[in-house]
Amino acid sequence: MALWITTDRVELTKNATEEDLQIVIRAVYRQVLSNAHILESERLTTAESMLRNGDITVRGFVRAVGLSDLYRRLFFETSSPYRFVELNFKHFLGRAPQDQGEVSEHVRRYNEQGYEAEINSYIDSPEYLQRFGENVVPYMVGSQSQVGLRNVVFNRTFALVRGFAADTVGKDAKLISDIGIDLPTKIVPPARGSGAYSNTGKRFRITASKSSMNTRRSITTTEVGYSQLSRTIQNIQRGGGKIISVKEVA
Numbered sequence: 001m002a003l004w005i006t007t008d009r010v011e012l013t014k015n016a017t018e019e020d021l022q023i024v025i026r027a028v029y030r031q032v033l034s035n036a037h038i039l040e041s042e043r044l045t046t047a048e049s050m051l052r053n054g055d056i057t058v059r060g061f062v063r064a065v066g067l068s069d070l071y072r073r074l075f076f077e078t079s080s081p082y083r084f085v086e087l088n089f090k091h092f093l094g095r096a097p098q099d100q101g102e103v104s105e106h107v108r109r110y111n112e113q114g115y116e117a118e119i120n121s122y123i124d125s126p127e128y129l130q131r132f133g134e135n136v137v138p139y140m141v142g143s144q145s146q147v148g149l150r151n152v153v154f155n156r157t158f159a160l161v162r163g164f165a166a167d168t169v170g171k172d173a174k175l176i177s178d179i180g181i182d183l184p185t186k187i188v189p190p191a192r193g194s195g196a197y198s199n200t201g202k203r204f205r206i207t208a209s210k211s212s213m214n215t216r217r218s219i220t221t222t223e224v225g226y227s228q229l230s231r232t233i234q235n236i237q238r239g240g241g242k243i244i245s246v247k248e249v250a
Helices: 018-030 047-053 058-064 069-076 079-091 100-113 117-122 124-133 152-159 175-178 226-238
Strands: 003-004 010-012 203-211 215-225 242-248
Touching: 003 100, 010 018, 018 058, 018 152, 047 058, 047 069, 058 069, 058 079, 058 117, 069 079, 069 117, 079 100, 079 117, 100 117, 117 175, 203 226, 215 226
Parallel strands: none
Antiparallel strands: 003 010, 203 215, 203 242
């Protein structure tokens, strides 16, 4: 195996040396684990050996990392369902989710089919296979124009990898407000010395509908500040509600 590498792309092909293999392994850990520091004892030595012996491809190694207890502990056990899905898109497809439909599909898949099915759905997707194939390490591609994806994915992916969403610490989803009501995501430069940024003091009116026990739908209206917008939308959707509109009121 030989090694093909550019700024973002690392590919394992024929006649690779052990040094080449270690570059690939480190690239997978860096991408899939968000550059988290891992101890030597936390490395997936069995999966690494299988990759070295040709028993699995790079895609198989990515799958092993995604299904590992380490990935579950770092990103599933510490995150809300929406944040977990955001991170999965980032780690395995190299982009942000493009709309609420994608997020809801994956949350539903996890709830109905479980953790393993959720992780495999990215790695077995036509998008993954077309973009990375069997031996390219996933990398952030959402900053490039992608056929079949909306342009807003560029901004959302940019937000996930820099500025307020540069790290993976935190339970709450970063894009839920924009995705939930299909707003464009602003590209915000990172604050000096910090990954956080402040937003406006504007208020928003959320109109939502929900089915009752007698199958009638009730309409509710709630006014919240920007800081409560994400959590309020998430709570409505968790409760089976559907967002009708979100309008700025101040």
